[in-house]
Amino acid sequence: MAIKFAALVLGLLAISIFAKDVTSVLSILLFAILSFTLIGTNAKQIFSMLWSLKLVVLLVLLPQLLFMDWSLALVNVTRLVACILFAMLFTSTTRNQEILELVELLAKPLKALGIRPNTIALLVAMALNSIALLNKFVADIREAQLARGMKPKLHLLVLPVLVLSLKHADDHAEALLARGVEV
Amino acid sequence: MGSITLKDVEVQFDGKTVLAIDDLSLTANTIAVIGANGSGKSTFARLLNGLAKPSTGQVLVNEIDVVTEPKRAVSQAGFIFSNPDVQIVMPTLIEDVEFSLRSVGLSKAEQNAQAMAALDAVGLKHLADAPAQSLSSGQKQLLAIAAITVRKPSLVIADEPTALLDLGNAKQIAQLLLSPVADQVVLVTHDMKLAGLCEVAVHFDQGRLVSVGAPKDVIARYEKMFA
Ligand SMILES: Nc1ncnc2c1ncn2[C@@H]1O[C@H](COP(=O)(O)OP(=O)(O)O)[C@@H](O)[C@H]1O
Ligand SMILES: [Mg+2]
Numbered sequence: 001m002a003i004k005f006a007a008l009v010l011g012l013l014a015i016s017i018f019a020k021d022v023t024s025v026l027s028i029l030l031f032a033i034l035s036f037t038l039i040g041t042n043a044k045q046i047f048s049m050l051w052s053l054k055l056v057v058l059l060v061l062l063p064q065l066l067f068m069d070w071s072l073a074l075v076n077v078t079r080l081v082a083c084i085l086f087a088m089l090f091t092s093t094t095r096n097q098e099i100l101e102l103v104e105l106l107a108k109p110l111k112a113l114g115i116r117p118n119t120i121a122l123l124v125a126m127a128l129n130s131i132a133l134l135n136k137f138v139a140d141i142r143e144a145q146l147a148r149g150m151k152p153k154l155h156l157l158v159l160p161v162l163v164l165s166l167k168h169a170d171d172h173a174e175a176l177l178a179r180g181v182e183v
Numbered sequence: 184m185g186s187i188t189l190k191d192v193e194v195q196f197d198g199k200t201v202l203a204i205d206d207l208s209l210t211a212n213t214i215a216v217i218g219a220n221g222s223g224k225s226t227f228a229r230l231l232n233g234l235a236k237p238s239t240g241q242v243l244v245n246e247i248d249v250v251t252e253p254k255r256a257v258s259q260a261g262f263i264f265s266n267p268d269v270q271i272v273m274p275t276l277i278e279d280v281e282f283s284l285r286s287v288g289l290s291k292a293e294q295n296a297q298a299m300a301a302l303d304a305v306g307l308k309h310l311a312d313a314p315a316q317s318l319s320s321g322q323k324q325l326l327a328i329a330a331i332t333v334r335k336p337s338l339v340i341a342d343e344p345t346a347l348l349d350l351g352n353a354k355q356i357a358q359l360l361l362s363p364v365a366d367q368v369v370l371v372t373h374d375m376k377l378a379g380l381c382e383v384a385v386h387f388d389q390g391r392l393v394s395v396g397a398p399k400d401v402i403a404r405y406e407k408m409f410a
Contacts, residue, residue: 095278125273133268133316171269178234178262179272179283179330180254 185367192240261331267323321352
């Protein structure tokens with residue numbers, strides 16, 4: 001696993017340093033997508049995965065288009081997407097427990113600063129977990145708003161999601177204590 | 184056999200006494216806790232593993248003082264909350280159960296084997312690698328039970344564990360808990376049928392202990408209050 005991670009880091013480094021033209025970044029992107037098909041991901045899943053990156057892409061692409069040549073901007077963004085795909089490939093083929101152990105290992109030096117590595121690992125685990133939960137909150141609130149005849153709008157979601165999240169954080173903290181987590 | 188003993192206990196929030204118990208000793212295997220909303224049931228439940236601290240008095244569980252030995256108090260007790268969502272720590276079922284064993288000092292393989300067995304016992308083995316958040320509420324509660332029983336706690340405290348579940352799921356969870364899953368099970372519930380299945384019932388009202396004894400009698404007196 002550590003080897004796989006090292007390969008990931010080296011691979012990403014290599015991509016960022018050496019992939020500078022359109023053909024090489026496109027072939028890297030293709031390679032990333034092919035790797036996903038190797039682990040049994042179907043076209044639909046790959047498409048929805050790429051689609052989920054749309055915000056990131058827009059956020060990165062727009063400013064670059066303003067200040068840079070469009071082909072260079074395209075290369076940069078494609079490279080970023082390829083890197084993200086490789087990172088996703090890593091996380092989807094590695095058990096969370098293993099990722100946590102790695103995080104814990106990497107956070108060891110922080111011990112000197114009085115930060116406990118397993119606290120960091122736990123934070124990462126909870127972050128992984130909260131993504132699914134946030135989706136659920138959003139779905140619940142949308143439903144509640146629809147039921148009351150409101151048109152769900154993005155800005156009307158922010159406050160309720162925040163409230164639900166804070167409430168959840170309180171209850172979750174208590175549940176963690178009950179499960180013997182020392183923070 | 185387990186034992187719960189409270190002596191001269193008072194719990195205060197903001198200077199207000201929300202629970203006062205002079206003397207209570209429980210050795211039954213299954214104990215129902217009943218009473219109106221706000222009567223102090225959750226506070227009582229949370230005293231037993233140290234989540235709530237008494238302002239005065241002593242809480243002993245299996246002779247362990249939960250105030251002076253908080254670590255042992257937490258590790259000998261498992262706690263199940265009403266809301267199944269808040270109890271999940273890890274992304275997948277198996278990892279969530281393994282998480283409970285992280286500091287027990289077992290090998291990886293042993294951790295996995297025990298976690299699998301615990302999932303099997305609640306009928307979730309086939310979902311071991313599924314995302315925990317994709318489970319139904321009933322399944323999440325079963326997962327919570329697996330994540331707790333894998334540690335083989337001597338006390339399991341469940342605070343309205345079936346409040347958010349449909350009848351079928353509620354029944355399954357209740358049966359599992361009262362099987363019993365530990366030497367002692369404390370079950371906070373508004374379901375009088377469920378309370379009736381326990382060996383002993385405890386009734387709180389406005390932070391006071393009203394009665395302790397055979398569920399039949401305790402429930403009858405509780406129901407009379409609303410007659
Ligand atoms: N953390 C807290 N801070 C302030 N008051 C609390 C807190 N927890 C409980 N209480 C109060 O203590 C009383 C008993 O609450 P609780 O034990 O939750 O009752 P029950 O579980 O029977 O509904 C209530 O009046 C409640 O408002
Ligand atoms: Mg309560």
